[in-house]
Amino acid sequence: MRTLVVGGAALLVELDSADEVAALHAELLRRRDSGELGPVRDVVPAARTVLLDGVRDPAALGARIARWEVPPLAAAQGPQVTVPVRYDGPDLVEVARLWGVAPREVAGVVGAIEFRVAFCGFAPGFGYLTGLPERFHLPRRETPRTAVPAGSLALAGEYAGVYPRPSPGGWQLIGSTDAVLWDPRREPAALFAPGVRVRFTQEGGGRG
Amino acid sequence: MAEGLLVVRPGALTTVQDGGRPGYAHLGVPRSGALDTAAYALANRLVGNAPGAAALETTLDGVGLRALAATTVAVTGAPCPVRISGRPVAWGAPVRLPAGAELEVGRAESGVRAYVAVRGGLAAPPVLGSRSTDLLSGLGPPVLSDGALLPVGLPGPDPVPGADACGLPGPPSQLLLPLRLGPRADWFTEASLTGLWRSAFRVSASSNRIGLRAEAGSALVRARAGELPSEGMVLGAVQVPPDGLPVVFLADHPVTGGYPVVGVVPPGPALDAAAQARPGVPLRFVRAR
Numbered sequence: 001m002r003t004l005v006v007g008g009a010a011l012l013v014e015l016d017s018a019d020e021v022a023a024l025h026a027e028l029l030r031r032r033d034s035g036e037l038g039p040v041r042d043v044v045p046a047a048r049t050v051l052l053d054g055v056r057d058p059a060a061l062g063a064r065i066a067r068w069e070v071p072p073l074a075a076a077q078g079p080q081v082t083v084p085v086r087y088d089g090p091d092l093v094e095v096a097r098l099w100g101v102a103p104r105e106v107a108g109v110v111g112a113i114e115f116r117v118a119f120c121g122f123a124p125g126f127g128y129l130t131g132l133p134e135r136f137h138l139p140r141r142e143t144p145r146t147a148v149p150a151g152s153l154a155l156a157g158e159y160a161g162v163y164p165r166p167s168p169g170g171w172q173l174i175g176s177t178d179a180v181l182w183d184p185r186r187e188p189a190a191l192f193a194p195g196v197r198v199r200f201t202q203e204g205g206g207r208g
Numbered sequence: 209m210a211e212g213l214l215v216v217r218p219g220a221l222t223t224v225q226d227g228g229r230p231g232y233a234h235l236g237v238p239r240s241g242a243l244d245t246a247a248y249a250l251a252n253r254l255v256g257n258a259p260g261a262a263a264l265e266t267t268l269d270g271v272g273l274r275a276l277a278a279t280t281v282a283v284t285g286a287p288c289p290v291r292i293s294g295r296p297v298a299w300g301a302p303v304r305l306p307a308g309a310e311l312e313v314g315r316a317e318s319g320v321r322a323y324v325a326v327r328g329g330l331a332a333p334p335v336l337g338s339r340s341t342d343l344l345s346g347l348g349p350p351v352l353s354d355g356a357l358l359p360v361g362l363p364g365p366d367p368v369p370g371a372d373a374c375g376l377p378g379p380p381s382q383l384l385l386p387l388r389l390g391p392r393a394d395w396f397t398e399a400s401l402t403g404l405w406r407s408a409f410r411v412s413a414s415s416n417r418i419g420l421r422a423e424a425g426s427a428l429v430r431a432r433a434g435e436l437p438s439e440g441m442v443l444g445a446v447q448v449p450p451d452g453l454p455v456v457f458l459a460d461h462p463v464t465g466g467y468p469v470v471g472v473v474p475p476g477p478a479l480d481a482a483a484q485a486r487p488g489v490p491l492r493f494v495r496a497r
Binding site for chain 2: 005010012051054120121124188190194
């Protein structure tokens with residue numbers, strides 16, 4: 001763990017793995033909710049870091065956090081959502097080929113995985129979901145699409161994600177969902193907030 | 209007569225802004241909010257609004273509005289001619305806008321962004337507690353368009369103050385941005401970091417509410433290869449893309465980014481000045497304590 005001061009009011013904590021990020025993020029939320037952390041406006045997990053923004057003394061906070069014993073994240077920790085998916089994406093056949101499975105088997109591969117929202121970004125409600133075993137990691141498309149429909153289930157690198165609204169994108173599209181990923185009138189607004197566990201089930205199929 | 213303001217000339221880019229929606233970065237939501245925070249706050253004070261009331265932020269060429277009911281307005285930020293139904297009125301002071309009258313906020317004489325506050329505040333529906341238009345993610349009210357109706361809220365109990373001269377600094381003829389190095393200054397060579405303090409940049413025409421882009425100065429040079437995994441970004445972060453020219457993140461900045469941040473400009477007067485710096489204005493970074 002390395003702590004880096006960011007300007008006068010923020011601290012970046014750098015970790016070695018996505019699992020360590022998830023564990024520290026959970027620990028930060030626990031300590032914030034119990035009042036041990038002190039005032040902080042934003043806790044922003046990312047790929048290998050957690051940013052704490054809106055803090056009073058970043059250097060002192062960094063020194064404190066560096067002394068913490070952060071327990072590893074328990075597998076069943078965090079709220080869970082289930083997202084029904086139609087496996088009808090334009091890249092489904094290509095993804096199946098890269099994985100060495102039949103196209104109809106992609107749903108089974110994805111359905112067997114418990115994903116976790118590692119962090120958000122790109123657009124409100126877009127979550128970067130980790131959990132994809134390394135042999136299923138995928139390259140981005142060589143040519144990004146100018147328009148990806150809302151609700152597209154997509155894969156790239158070590159991540160899975162669902163586009164909350166139409167946007168350009170270079171990820172491989174394997175399916176689609178009617179789930180509402182982002183609704184600012186809803187509490188919480190984002191279906192995929194950091195720490196949420198996600199299962200994709202096959203719509204109409206009754207199983208993943 | 210209905211309350212509100214009718215847009216008769218939307219201007220180049222006019223948005224509704226308030227204090228923004230900080231605290232949702234973990235969901236991918238930018239903070240947004242008025243770029244020149246002092247000018248925005250002053251505009252609200254001049255019409256007796258509470259500090260967080262929503263106002264208009266114009267870009268370079270102002271805005272034209274018709275009042276559907278009598279109200280009081282104030283224009284601050286970039287100095288510009290202000291007319292009510294063709295007659296010149298005070299800039300930087302509360303002015304009475306009769307029902308049916310037209311407020312014309314003209315082209316900025318210097319600076320970029322003017323703030324138009326109306327007594328009672330703009331009453332666009334809030335999203336996550338803010339009425340700010342967020343250009344990056346499309347949250348909040350739409351950018352002003354011809355014929356749009358801007359609802360106005362009920363006036364609060366605060367009185368409209370007398371028309372004193374206002375004490376805001378004028379828009380800068382050169383921009384000096386204090387920079388506190390880190391968190392990724394070590395991604396750049398010592399020599400190019402030393403050069404950063406001597407480099408004479410210019411504000412690029414591609415600057416916007418997301419970031420103030422620097423051009424023409426000496427580029428920062430990477431001391432290491434490889435890519436930085438995406439990490440959280442703060443207001444005022446100075447991100448350095450592969451071309452080596454700094455981008456200062458303003459209110460609509462993305463919440464995470466994958467280019468190293470060489471340092472951070474503290475929010476406050478320096479970023480307010482950045483919001484008013486026109487393309488071509490000389491830009492230097494100075495070492496912050």
